[in-house]
Amino acid sequence: MTDALSALTRSAGQGGGPPALPVHVGIIMDGNGRWAELRKKPRSSGHREGLRTAKTLVKAALDLGIKVLSLYAFSTENWKRTGEEVAFLMDLIGRHLKKEEKFYRENRIRVVHSGDPAGLPERVAGDLGDIRRLTAAYDGLTVNLAINYGGRDEIVRGVNRWLKGREGGESLTEEALSRCLDLPDLPEPDLIIRTGGESRLSNFLLWGSAYAELYFSDKLWPDWTRSDLEEALKFYAARDRKFGGLK
Numbered sequence: 009m010t011d012a013l014s015a016l017t018r019s020a021g022q023g024g025g026p027p028a029l030p031v032h033v034g035i036i037m038d039g040n041g042r043w044a045e046l047r048k049k050p051r052s053s054g055h056r057e058g059l060r061t062a063k064t065l066v067k068a069a070l071d072l073g074i075k076v077l078s079l080y081a082f083s084t085e086n087w088k089r090t091g092e093e094v095a096f097l098m099d100l101i102g103r104h105l106k107k108e109e110k111f112y113r114e115n116r117i118r119v120v121h122s123g124d125p126a127g128l129p130e131r132v133a134g135d136l137g138d139i140r141r142l143t144a145a146y147d148g149l150t151v152n153l154a155i156n157y158g159g160r161d162e163i164v165r166g167v168n169r170w171l172k173g174r175e176g177g178e179s180l181t182e183e184a185l186s187r188c189l190d191l192p193d194l195p196e197p198d199l200i201i202r203t204g205g206e207s208r209l210s211n212f213l214l215w216g217s218a219y220a221e222l223y224f225s226d227k228l229w230p231d232w233t234r235s236d237l238e239e240a241l242k243f244y245a246a247r248d249r250k251f252g253g254l255k
């Protein structure tokens with residue numbers, strides 16, 4: 009950790025202002041395809057490299073004391089890609105879940121999933137269920153894998169869940185809908201990072217990011233390192249979060 013950043017993280021939670029370290033960081037891991045194309049390699053090699061980066065950043069988040077890391081791995085819109093790319097990504101995700109089970113357990117990382125498991129290949133949904141169960145008791149870092157995830161889809165599924173339990177002529181409230189979303193116990197994201205040069209959310213955590221700080225980086229995801237995350241945390245620590253109020 010750089011000296012400047014360690015000073016910031018030390019000051020977190022010591023009173024006198026908001027914590028300098030975000031509790032929940034979300035990352036839109038974008039740029040795998042372009043990383044590969046630049047090297048005249050198939051897009052799949054960019055995804056493989058991107059997964060390596062994801063593991064490096066999970067370790068960094070653990071080390072830095074971040075409590076929740078949400079990783080956007082496959083959106084509800086990514087099914088529009090070629091059958092070959094979709095199949096590769098599903099296979100890569102499935103293999104990762106099996107292979108890294110030990111890594112998550114040894115580091116006492118809780119793995120959760122957001123998104124619709126019903127739309128996933130049975131094997132991937134099963135592997136996600138297994139890793140969730142195996143790591144459910146860990147309370148250090150929580151890694152939220154957003155797979156077949158779309159912010160709009162999450163809201164619609166949440167409203168439908170609420171409608172099923174609705175009593176009488178009750179109206180929907182923000183609190184009631186929040187409780188019906190995929191992971192109601194997770195805090196809302198404080199910081200959303202997008203790599204790869206685009207400045208859009210692409211349907212990521214739409215409800216929860218209402219007051220998240222947004223950080224955009226031109227670097228392609230496979231090139232990201234721990235020091236890029238530290239830069240984003242410095243950006244976050246310098247923000248003045250007002251939530252619509254006055255200071």
Ligand code: IPE
Binds near residue numbers: 043081
């Ligand atoms: C992000 O990288 C990973 C997924 C969407 C699965 P991309 O595959 O979108 O990479 P680019 O944007 O084409 O470079």
Ligand code: IPE
Binds near residue numbers: 036037081086208
């Ligand atoms: C967002 O990236 C989805 C993930 C990182 C999983 P995309 O590459 O799919 O987003 P767009 O198409 O550029 O908006």
Ligand code: MG
Binds near residue numbers: 038039040
């Ligand atoms: Mg992209």
